[in-house]
Structure formats: structure tokens, C-alpha cells
Amino acid sequence: MKGLMMHRPLKIADLITFAAENYPSGEIVSVRTEGDIHRTTYLETSKRVARLAHGLRRLGVKEGDRIATLAWNGYRHFELYYGVSGIGAVCHTINPRLSAEQMIYIVNHADDRLLFVDLTFVPIIEKLREQLPQGLRIVVLTDRAHMPETTLDGVLCYEEILDGETDSIDWPDFPEDQAAGLCYTSGTTGHPKGTLYTHRSTVLHAFNMCVTIPKTLCEGTRILPVVPLFHVNAWGLPYGAPLSGAGLIFPGGALDGKSVFDLMDREKVFSAWGVPTVWLGLMNEINQRGRLPEGFGDIVVGGSAAPRSLIEAFETKGINVCHAWGMTEMSPLGTQCNLPPQLQQLPLEERLDRKQSQGRRVFGVDMKIVDDAGNRLPHDGKVSGHLYVRGNTVTSGYFENPEASKEVFDAEGWFCTGDVAAIDADGFLKITDRSKDLIKSGGEWISSLDLENIVMSHPGVAGCAVIAVPDPKWDERPLLIVQARDDAQPRKQELIDLLAVRVAKWQLPDDVVFVEALPLTATGKVSKLTLRKTYAEDME
Ligand code: AMP
Numbered sequence: 001m002k003g004l005m006m007h008r009p010l011k012i013a014d015l016i017t018f019a020a021e022n023y024p025s026g027e028i029v030s031v032r033t034e035g036d037i038h039r040t041t042y043l044e045t046s047k048r049v050a051r052l053a054h055g056l057r058r059l060g061v062k063e064g065d066r067i068a069t070l071a072w073n074g075y076r077h078f079e080l081y082y083g084v085s086g087i088g089a090v091c092h093t094i095n096p097r098l099s100a101e102q103m104i105y106i107v108n109h110a111d112d113r114l115l116f117v118d119l120t121f122v123p124i125i126e127k128l129r130e131q132l133p134q135g136l137r138i139v140v141l142t143d144r145a146h147m148p149e150t151t152l153d154g155v156l157c158y159e160e161i162l163d164g165e166t167d168s169i170d171w172p173d174f175p176e177d178q179a180a181g182l183c184y185t186s187g188t189t190g191h192p193k194g195t196l197y198t199h200r201s202t203v204l205h206a207f208n209m210c211v212t213i214p215k216t217l218c219e220g221t222r223i224l225p226v227v228p229l230f231h232v233n234a235w236g237l238p239y240g241a242p243l244s245g246a247g248l249i250f251p252g253g254a255l256d257g258k259s260v261f262d263l264m265d266r267e268k269v270f271s272a273w274g275v276p277t278v279w280l281g282l283m284n285e286i287n288q289r290g291r292l293p294e295g296f297g298d299i300v301v302g303g304s305a306a307p308r309s310l311i312e313a314f315e316t317k318g319i320n321v322c323h324a325w326g327m328t329e330m331s332p333l334g335t336q337c338n339l340p341p342q343l344q345q346l347p348l349e350e351r352l353d354r355k356q357s358q359g360r361r362v363f364g365v366d367m368k369i370v371d372d373a374g375n376r377l378p379h380d381g382k383v384s385g386h387l388y389v390r391g392n393t394v395t396s397g398y399f400e401n402p403e404a405s406k407e408v409f410d411a412e413g414w415f416c417t418g419d420v421a422a423i424d425a426d427g428f429l430k431i432t433d434r435s436k437d438l439i440k441s442g443g444e445w446i447s448s449l450d451l452e453n454i455v456m457s458h459p460g461v462a463g464c465a466v467i468a469v470p471d472p473k474w475d476e477r478p479l480l481i482v483q484a485r486d487d488a489q490p491r492k493q494e495l496i497d498l499l500a501v502r503v504a505k506w507q508l509p510d511d512v513v514f515v516e517a518l519p520l521t522a523t524g525k526v527s528k529l530t531l532r533k534t535y536a537e538d539m540e
Contacts, residue, residue: 009176010203012239013049013086014388017171019242020046023219026245029267030074031252033119041077042242045082047167047329052083054169055161059137059475061113063174066073068112068183069230070094070121073250076141076158077229080116081238085180085199088170092182093230096121097522098192104131105191106184109400116141120253126151140236150173169376176200182399183232185328186522194399197233205393206239208362212336213322216271216298219245226255226262226274227303231523235273235302235324257281261293268295275303275524276310280462283313288364292317300336304525305431305449307456311355325358325431327417329408331393334367334417335359335429356453360427365391366414367429369421374410381424384432388414417432437528439468439478446478446507448528454502455480455495460488463518464528466509469536480509481531483518 019026024043024419032038040048061067071077089374092110094103103124107115114372115132116139117125129152138152143159176457177198184192192408217223223246225234233239241248245262249267251260255274260282264272266388272282279301286292299314302324311321326332337359339351346354361367369377377385394415397405408416420433432438432447439446448466455464463483468476484490492512499508519530 009173010200011171011174011176012084012180012199012202013082013171015203015206015239015242016042016046016049016082016086019245022308023201023245026219026242027222027247028075028078028250029247030250032074033072033252034142037538038075045075045079048162049079049082049086050167050169051162052079053087053171054165056083056087056089056114058162058165059114059156061087061089063172064179065089065114066092066110066112068092068094068110068115069114070096070125071118071141071229072120073225073229073234074118074141074251074252075250076116077118078238078248078250080322081181081229081233085202086169088172088174088178090179090182090196093233094184095186095228095230095522096124097192097521098186100124100128102184102192102522104128107132107136108196109191110138110182110184110194112140114426118253119146122148122150122152157354166282167238174199176203181233183230183328190404193401193404195232195395201331201393202233202236202239204364205236205299205333206243208241208364208393209236210244212333212362213240213300213338214244215320215338216300216322217241217244217246221246221270222248222249222268222295223247224251224260224267224269224272226251226260226272226278231303232326232328235300235326235332238275255281257283257285261285261289264293264296266424269293270295271298271300273298273300276301276306277463277520277524279306279310279314283310286317292319298322302326302332303523305358305453306356307453308356309453309457310351312348315351315355320348321355321522323355323358325429328397329415329417330365330389330391333362334365334389335361337428354428357424357428357430358421359429361429364393365389367423368414369423370410373456379423379425379427379430381422381430384420384422386435387417387419387421387429387431389417390414396405434528437467439466439476441471441476441478441506442474444506448478451478451480451499451507451509452504455482456499458490458495460485461495462486463526465528465531466516467531467536469510469530473511478507478509479535480512480517481535482512482514484514 019042026042139156157250181197225237298320323337326334451466462485471477519527521527
């Protein structure tokens, strides 16, 4: 028997309407590319979003059209999230750190109609213009006074699209599985692949965030998304914040430790979200100044494993660390490691053991681990296997890419994350490696993540990576690559000795290489692909 409740499709635009009605003065603060600070509210933003939606329609944007952005974190980018999806079009966020080749591929593959760019990125588009779709129109995210001199033809000014439009709108109805957002993963091999989010998956993800990270996502807190709007929707913050009433502080393009510290201090940011590299930079700054930014209480760290030493540094200064795991293909939140009160009371070392894990799954994301043959493995915290997920916020296939889609689902329809993990009886997930990053030495696995974590605890180490290099006897052996801190000169033997206390002798790296700077991927993670190309070419 069917139930008798109304069915209202879940729609993204309803989030901003909700925020405007419930938290009209909730603040959005942005460091602008024009160089100043801009302040607005959810009420004002909802009005500008309505004007943008009308303006987009005037430009001929229809349901299903892909509208691209190449922009930092700021209020105009946020408005596009809502204005574009609100009228049933698809907001396609592009990562400006991608190579020219990848960017050209993505814009052509997505067949974008409009491309909204920050002032900073106009020169990139000038260079690529010839290789982008003919009909693509470029809009610069600024006002008339700041429009740049450019070689681009027919370029439009963002503020002029809004000018003269009315500031209210009846959002159109469409099914909740209508496409709303598109984000390509940079991928380790082949072309980038697009994850196409729906209104339903996005709204459910916003609920999930608010339920699982409630102390951060609540009315009146101030959150700094250092994680970019071009990377998996800034982990869902543009949706979770308006739903919960939290304010957003957008940092623009300056993401070094000093800039982040100054912004957090000035704007009394409570919670800041980003990848470990950013927090290492901030911790340096905190140590140099001998104090925390005012109002600071919490970080959410994900995108790659948070080193134990990093978690410890923040926790011992009274900052709650929420270690989270997810993927572009998962919207992205899969698990989060805020501890319940009884575990928060644990002695530091035990608390760190817990926090080093990626935490427990959010509702609606099911997880299983399997062996090479696909057999399920127990959730005993000891055995690790290939991690698969399924759920309402997980992709069901890549955008217009059946070949890539075929490779990532098992016979039961679960999505293969490419991560290797253990899950314990309390539901805590521990990522031990990426499948490709594991090292198989003499038939035994060595976890690169475990070794990296230990090396990161050395005070002279700014960053490190362990990769497999081919070995005639053992098949593969671990190689440690280290970026030292500015003023430090850690010695090889010191690092090996540090490891030797914690891991078996056969797991110790055969060699240590020091580099000026570790290569980073477009999303700010250490690029093991690049390192493998340099140090282990034969394996590729
Ligand atoms: P992306 O889709 O670019 O966000 O990359 C997703 C991948 O990043 C995951 O499959 C993991 O390999 C890695 N990752 C994300 N968060 C974590 C984490 N907290 N710990 C370890 N690996 C992570």
C-alpha cells in the first residue's frame, strides 16, 4: 500500500530560500579578486540569485545546459551554484589547476554554453580560446569598472547580467533527479571523468552534513571553506551552511598560512575546512605567532589522510579535528570522525588513534570491503580490503563515459572507491592505502600511508611520500621521498631509525630522497603519479 504523504521534489534552490527566510542576516564574507572584502547576507544573496536566474534565461540558458565556472571561493561563485541549478541548468565547476590539455578536454566534453571566470583566470582562457567550443560565451565575474582589457571576443560582464532584473522568482519545478552540478575528477590515468550530481543527491548530502557535523554546521557559526568551490562543491558547504544557518567566509585565492590566519583572526572563523597541506601551513603560522586565530575551534580535514602529528598539533591546542573521508563521486562525504562524548574523554594517545581513522559512515552511504576475488571481508578492524560504497549520494555512472563507468561497479552495483581499508566493529573506517599506492614486497603488502604518517612526526619534515619502486628480488620496494622544513636538514638515517621503532625491518624504505618541493595534484594532494614517473618509471 502506498503512503499518503505529499511528494515534493528535493530542490537546491529551496536551500537558499530557506536561509533567506530563517537566517536573513546570516553572513557571507568574501575576499574579492578585485582586492577588497565584500559582505552580504543570505537574504541579499537570495535576491541576487533570483536576478542571476532571470539574467541567465535572458541569455538563452535552458534546462540541462552546462554552465561552467573557473573561479575562486567568493560570493559570485556561490550565486552561480544556485542561479544555474535553480533554473534546471547544470553548474560545471572547473579546477583552474588542471593542465591546459585537461581543461580543453573537459570544456569540450561537457559542451559548456557559458563560462564564468574570475579576473585571475582571464589570461588562461585567452590562451585556450581557439581550442574551446565555438559557441561558448565568456563572462567575467566582476563589475563594469573592473572589466579587463582582453583579446576575448564578445565577453560579458557578470554584474551587467544581473542589472535591471527583478529580485524575486518562482523557481520552476522539475524532477528531483534532474542534473544540478558537474565536477570532473582529475584521475590518475586517462581523461578526467565527470560526476553529475542531482538535486536530490545534493540536498540529501546537505542534510547528512548537518546531522553528522552538528556543532560546526549550526546557526551563527562562521565557517571558512579553504576547500575550493571547484573541488566537489567545496565538500558541500555551499548547501550545508545555508541549511544550518552557518555563515560562510570565502578566502578568494590567497590560501597560504599567513593569509588564512589573518582572515580567520579578523572574521572570527570557528571552523575551517581543507586538505592537510593547508593545515600544515596554518600550524606553522600559529607556532610563529604563538597564538591561535581568535574564535577558532575546529577544523575539518580530508582529501588525503591527515597525519597523526597534524591531528595532535591541533588537538593539543584545543582545536577539535574532524577527519573526514570521501570522493568526488560521493558528493563527497562518506565518513567523518567527530568523536562522541565518551570517546572525546579518552587519553590523548587513544583519542589520536581514533581520530587518525576516517571515522564512521554517514547515513545513506553503505560500505563493504572485499578481497581480490570480490568476497566480503569481516569488519573486525584487522583485515583490510578493497572498499566499495553505494548510496543516494554516490554516482551511478560517469557523465557520457560508458567505458569508464563499466570499470567501477561490481556485479551488485557497488562503486569501487580504489581505496584499501579496514572497518572495525564500531564502524570506524581506516584507509590503509590507494590500491595503486600499495607496495607489494616479496608477496607482502606494505602500507605507504603508515610509513608516511610516522615520517611526518619528525619535526624537520614538511611533507613526504612513499612509493613503490621495482626490485628484481622482491618485486617492489618502498622509496621514501621527503620535503624538509625550510630551516631543517633531517638525515636519512634519522628517518629510518624513526621508522624502525614502529615497523618491521622488511618494511623499511630502501632509500630516502630529498626534494625541494613535493609535486602536487590539481586538488592539492601529493602527486604520487608524478613521483612514480620520476623515480619508478618502469612500473607505469
Ligand atoms: P577526490 O575525488 O579528488 O576528492 O579524491 C578522493 C580520494 O582521496 C579518496 O578515494 C581517497 O583516496 C583520498 N582521500 C580523501 N579523503 C581522505 C582521507 N581522509 N584519508 C585518506 N584518503 C583520503
